[in-house]
Amino acid sequence: MVGLATVFGAGGGTSSYEEVENSDLIVLWGSNARAAHPIFFHHVLRALERGAKLIVVDPRRTESAAFGDLWLGIDVGTDIALSNTIAREIIASDLQDQAFVANATENFEEYAESVAEWTLERGEEVTGVPADVIREVAHTYAQADRAQICWTLGITEHHTAVDNVLALINLGLLTGHVGKYGSGLNPLRGQNNVQGGGDMGAIPNKLPGFQDIVEDHEARARFEQAWGRPIIPQYGWHLTDMFHAMERGELTAIYCIGENPVSSEADATHATPLLENLDTLIVQDIVMTKTAEMADVILPASNAAFESEGTVTNSERRVQRVRKALEPPGQAKDDIWIIAQLARRLGHDWGELSASDAWEELRSLSPMHANMSWALIKEQGGVQWPCNDEFPNGAQFLHSRLWAFDDPARQGRKAPFSVVVDDPPVDLLSEEYPIRLTTGRRLDSFNTGVQTAGYTSPLRRPESVEVSAADAEALGVAEGERVRVSSRRGEVEAPVHISSALRRGLAFMTLHFPDEVETNRLTIEAADPKSGTAEFKATAIRIDKLRAGVA
Amino acid sequence: MSAVPVAPPRRLLDVEVDGRPVRVSEGSTILDACRAEGIETPTMCYADNLTPVNACRVCVVEVEGARTLVPACSRPVEAGMKVKTDTERVRRSRKLVMEFLASSVDTSLAAADWQRWLEEYGAEPARFGASTEPLEAGKRDRRVPGHHHEPEDPTRAETVAQPVKVDNELYVRDYGRCVLCYKCVEACGTDAQHTFAIAVAGRGFDARISTEYAVPLDASACVYCGNCIGVCPTGALMFKSEHDMRAAGTWDEERQAVTNTICPYCGVGCELEVHVQDNAIVKVTSPMDQDITNGHLCIKGRFGFQYVQRRKKDRT
Numbered sequence: 051m052v053g054l055a056t057v058f059g060a061g062g063g064t065s066s067y068e069e070v071e072n073s074d075l076i077v078l079w080g081s082n083a084r085a086a087h088p089i090f091f092h093h094v095l096r097a098l099e100r101g102a103k104l105i106v107v108d109p110r111r112t113e114s115a116a117f118g119d120l121w122l123g124i125d126v127g128t129d130i131a132l133s134n135t136i137a138r139e140i141i142a143s144d145l146q147d148q149a150f151v152a153n154a155t156e157n158f159e160e161y162a163e164s165v166a167e168w169t170l171e172r173g174e175e176v177t178g179v180p181a182d183v184i185r186e187v188a189h190t191y192a193q194a195d196r197a198q199i200c201w202t203l204g205i206t207e208h209h210t211a212v213d214n215v216l217a218l219i220n221l222g223l224l225t226g227h228v229g230k231y232g233s234g235l236n237p238l239r240g241q242n243n244v245q246g247g248g249d250m251g252a253i254p255n256k257l258p259g260f261q262d263i264v265e266d267h268e269a270r271a272r273f274e275q276a277w278g279r280p281i282i283p284q285y286g287w288h289l290t291d292m293f294h295a296m297e298r299g300e301l302t303a304i305y306c307i308g309e310n311p312v313s314s315e316a317d318a319t320h321a322t323p324l325l326e327n328l329d330t331l332i333v334q335d336i337v338m339t340k341t342a343e344m345a346d347v348i349l350p351a352s353n354a355a356f357e358s359e360g361t362v363t364n365s366e367r368r369v370q371r372v373r374k375a376l377e378p379p380g381q382a383k384d385d386i387w388i389i390a391q392l393a394r395r396l397g398h399d400w401g402e403l404s405a406s407d408a409w410e411e412l413r414s415l416s417p418m419h420a421n422m423s424w425a426l427i428k429e430q431g432g433v434q435w436p437c438n439d440e441f442p443n444g445a446q447f448l449h450s451r452l453w454a455f456d457d458p459a460r461q462g463r464k465a466p467f468s469v470v471v472d473d474p475p476v477d478l479l480s481e482e483y484p485i486r487l488t489t490g491r492r493l494d495s496f497n498t499g500v501q502t503a504g505y506t507s508p509l510r511r512p513e514s515v516e517v518s519a520a521d522a523e524a525l526g527v528a529e530g531e532r533v534r535v536s537s538r539r540g541e542v543e544a545p546v547h548i549s550s551a552l553r554r555g556l557a558f559m560t561l562h563f564p565d566e567v568e569t570n571r572l573t574i575e576a577a578d579p580k581s582g583t584a585e586f587k588a589t590a591i592r593i594d595k596l597r598a599g600v601a
Numbered sequence: 602m603s604a605v606p607v608a609p610p611r612r613l614l615d616v617e618v619d620g621r622p623v624r625v626s627e628g629s630t631i632l633d634a635c636r637a638e639g640i641e642t643p644t645m646c647y648a649d650n651l652t653p654v655n656a657c658r659v660c661v662v663e664v665e666g667a668r669t670l671v672p673a674c675s676r677p678v679e680a681g682m683k684v685k686t687d688t689e690r691v692r693r694s695r696k697l698v699m700e701f702l703a704s705s706v707d708t709s710l711a712a713a714d715w716q717r718w719l720e721e722y723g724a725e726p727a728r729f730g731a732s733t734e735p736l737e738a739g740k741r742d743r744r745v746p747g748h749h750h751e752p753e754d755p756t757r758a759e760t761v762a763q764p765v766k767v768d769n770e771l772y773v774r775d776y777g778r779c780v781l782c783y784k785c786v787e788a789c790g791t792d793a794q795h796t797f798a799i800a801v802a803g804r805g806f807d808a809r810i811s812t813e814y815a816v817p818l819d820a821s822a823c824v825y826c827g828n829c830i831g832v833c834p835t836g837a838l839m840f841k842s843e844h845d846m847r848a849a850g851t852w853d854e855e856r857q858a859v860t861n862t863i864c865p866y867c868g869v870g871c872e873l874e875v876h877v878q879d880n881a882i883v884k885v886t887s888p889m890d891q892d893i894t895n896g897h898l899c900i901k902g903r904f905g906f907q908y909v910q911r912r913k914k915d916r917t
Contacts, residue, residue: 088826242870355862376909
């Protein structure tokens with residue numbers, strides 16, 4: 051969200067699923083959409099049935115890669131190097147969109163200079179992807195009529211998260227593959243309201259509608275007037291900052307809604323005592339999570355998707371209605387009701403607040419939602435922001451303004467190229483920790499398993515450390531054998547699963563079964579300073595047999 | 602800026618349906634033209650979100666100049682085409698197809714429309730004689746292609762009756778209800794899921810939907826998206842929750858409400874139709890006309906709702 055907002059001013063994917071179907075080239079970069087976003091992948095499949103090409107960039111040969119025309123088995127954490135190499139090849143072959151670069155972007159000269167050292171040979175050396183394959187990707191992407199780059203946590207769960215995104219955006223700017231039908235830059239959101247959370251200001255530096263809390267004085271004044279309270283022009287903390295603040299003793303109370311940091315935080319050994327030491331921990335959740343077990347106060351909540359009214363925003367910026375289908379059990383209450391009650395006890399009576407009341411307030415304060423009435427959302431079955439006077443029914447794709455070369459007023463701020471520097475994972479491989487562990491999601495499971503543990507999936511198998519056949523042989527371990535997996539921070543035991551998706555030196559685990567295997571004892575808390583996202587995707591580990599000589 | 606046209610506008614064609622002039626856009630099917638005119642056409646293997654495969658022949662119509670009856674669901678209209686939907690030949694053919702299907706397959710759970718059509722067309726499935734006994738489990742799966750076998754008793758109507766396959770907690774396969782419409786094969790294949798876990802095996806009356814070598818689902822390529830259930834018109838593929846409730850006599854659609862919401866899992870934003878009976882979700886579908894899902898879901902969206910109601914069970 052930070053990367054797109056920095057370049058374009060709006061932190062949302064630029065295209066629609068329908069455009070993906072009508073693209074000529076789809077690049078899935080750090081995304082295993084076949085398993086993690088299966089119905090988005092249906093749109094990709096429709097494109098492939100039409101004859102589109104698919105390129106998959108992933109250290110693992112995933113289910114998605116199996117559908118690809120090309121699979122780039124990149125070394126973990128070398129995405130910037132790969133992007134810079136592709137850019138250098140495009141520029142060296144004079145395949146950039148000259149008119150777009152000249153009229154709609156800034157900072158091209160500096161960018162071109164920064165990638166000049168990234169020859170195909172250097173790219174191959176750093177990323178592990180053969181030079182001729184990088185060349186083919188560069189030429190195919192630059193010459194496609196309509197091309198999409200879609201990414202997920204394979205790009206953002208790195209300490210260089212924002213730079214990784216900027217590196218991909220650079221490619222879109224270089225080739226003009228943004229701001230027009232069928233071409234775009236799209237982060238696929240991992241949870242049903244990640245986008246909506248950002249839209250609604252649940253990020254440390256923005257008010258609802260991506261209005262900067264420090265720089266946008268006009269927006270701040272609007273909120274101050276509506277709420278009758280001064281808004282402090284100061285950026286807040288993202289999650290990783292919060293843990294640092296807990297460490298310093300500056301953050302002593304947390305009101306945690308629908309998040310399970312005890313299980314989901316990287317470097318769990320470090321994070322859990324910090325939560326234990328808080329003066330006050332309030333947890334509002336639908337089930338008794340490990341975090342809730344530590345709470346001073348638990349507020350039982352209704353389920354957002356099935357037991358309450360409201361909205362979520364999906365990966366194509368579509369605001370959609372969730373509706374109450376079930377009565378919540380026991381004392382569980384709607385989130386809005388709980389918050390309103392809390393406000394009342396703090397001296398603010400908001401009355402009987404409904405989801406549509408909250409929505410109407412939002413759209414009176416957030417210009418990008420101005421015309422998006424509750425009725426319109428219902429009528430259209432969801433509306434894509436921005437929805438304002440310029441786009442009264444919502445916008446299928448973003449940034450068409452950039453192509454208004456002859457109308458500076460409409461074009462607005464040009465999109466800047468970003469100089470991004472290759473920076474390998476913090477957790478370096480060494481003789482002691484020679485294997486690169488990366489993490490990801492399985493088709494039938496979700497995050498820490500709080501939700502997916504509820505149903506019996508025939509596909510489910512126990513957590514394991516997945517390794518290549520070559521590594522299993524070198525370690526002398528067999529399928530199913532329990533091993534010790536250690537990183538510089540902690541160790542766990544897990545059974546081995548031999549996977550053909552992996553190559554020598556690369557291992558894979560999920561975060562789905564923290565009760566079986568607490569993968570986050572291994573992961574590193576090193577986070578991106580701009581987004582606060584932890585480097586879940588790159589841990590240095592070693593794998594040891596539990597008892598030497600016993601197979 | 603909303604939708605951008607990616608294809609040139611389509612030409613309009615003038616055709617005649619049952620003597621009435623109809624104007625439809627090029628590329629439309631006869632079925633589209635009939636629907637536009639309000640002429641009801643029975644269908645079984647057709648679905649709005651799948652490619653027509655012409656398997657069932659329930660929708661046939663007469664086209665002037667054509668030697669044979671043509672399936673309305675797939676035949677594109679041509680300028681000047683004269684279509685007749687209510688001739689003796691059409692009615693007789695539809696009736697016979699309905700009788701063949703309803704005599705050999707248990708279609709009692711097919712849509713209310715199907716039951717009405719059986720009546721309206723005067724179909725008498727029982728006229729081919731009493732049904733043969735259900736085959737033992739797996740027997741139809743073992744039949745190999747080759748010469749057709751002689752019916753054991755020519756005075757009785759052969760059927761596909763067989764025990765329900767229950768091999769997982771998510772959905773059951775009740776092939777005694779399968780009319781071989783191919784919809785599940787299409788949804789599992791190139792029309793949506795591209796998993797290719799099932800296909801049609803065998804020939805003639807032995808033809809059946811099967812995993813490779815009839816292996817159990819957990820040994821097949823199946824990823825339990827349930828998109829086959831979503832398109833099945835006869836209840837042959839069914840949520841296990843629905844199957845169990847029907848067996849227990851507690852399934853009651855009169856007491857069910859359907860609420861549309863958004864899937865709680867990833868950020869794609871799939872719309873769910875949540876079927877609720879007695880404050881419990883009993884099955885999940887997705888609207889076929891929704892642009893995001895086209896009626897299709899993944900395993901989590903379709904089956905992953907139990908965590909919500911587990912909270913209630915845990916308390917008691």
